[in-house]
Amino acid sequence: MIFVQTKTRNYGPTSVEKKDYPDTASGCFHKNGIKATSMNSISEALHISKRTLYQVFLSKSELLEACVSFQIEKSRKQIEEKCRTLNCLEAIVYLNYQTFALSGILSADFCREIVKYPEALALFSREYREPLHEKCASLFREAQQKKLIQPESNFELAFMFFENTLLYALFAPYEEPKRALTYSNAVLTYLAGVCTAEGRKVLHCMAASGELQPAG
Numbered sequence: 001m002i003f004v005q006t007k008t009r010n011y012g013p014t015s016v017e018k019k020d021y022p023d024t025a026s027g028c029f030h031k032n033g034i035k036a037t038s039m040n041s042i043s044e045a046l047h048i049s050k051r052t053l054y055q056v057f058l059s060k061s062e063l064l065e066a067c068v069s070f071q072i073e074k075s076r077k078q079i080e081e082k083c084r085t086l087n088c089l090e091a092i093v094y095l096n097y098q099t100f101a102l103s104g105i106l107s108a109d110f111c112r113e114i115v116k117y118p119e120a121l122a123l124f125s126r127e128y129r130e131p132l133h134e135k136c137a138s139l140f141r142e143a144q145q146k147k148l149i150q151p152e153s154n155f156e157l158a159f160m161f162f163e164n165t166l167l168y169a170l171f172a173p174y175e176e177p178k179r180a181l182t183y184s185n186a187v188l189t190y191l192a193g194v195c196t197a198e199g200r201k202v203l204h205c206m207a208a209s210g211e212l213q214p215a216g
Helices: 021-032 039-046 050-056 060-083 088-104 108-116 118-145 155-170 178-194 197-209
Strands: none
Touching: 021 039, 021 060, 021 108, 039 050, 039 060, 060 088, 060 118, 088 118, 088 155, 088 178, 088 197, 108 118, 118 155, 155 178, 178 197
């Protein structure tokens, strides 16, 4: 299943430098939070004038949306490419771990402040959460068909658990790597509860190999 492609907005004349704007700006937003990050500080990080930055992005909100879109596309591509090499149960675990990795680069201030930017928040929901929900649902059904997950298991309950666990891990009052370990243990423990005996064997092999690990 292929994710819906993100629409790329034309921000003016293209150049290697301008294509890199969202990458650098994302680092500023994620590290310092949205409110504390000004167009002036971003222009300094990019080594350009603020006037030049405003010629590409008319406002900080517009630049924030470009940054969200950039991070979404980067994470989705990683998930899509890696999932092609994994079985359905491994892919469910990897999808969750990669979502954790994306959230791990966001500061607490950024996560609290993003709700004040409804367009950027809607972009995240529409172009990241919804496609991942669809992808995870497809993998869950495949795992049930292959008798790795119990047929009576409810995907929506599982997805709700994954989301709530991610939010808890994101704001947990301790540092890495404990957050990552807590999150991975929760995901694997939940899946073990809904898996068949054969599915639990797959999870055990996965955990023993250490090939799939969440990264904050």
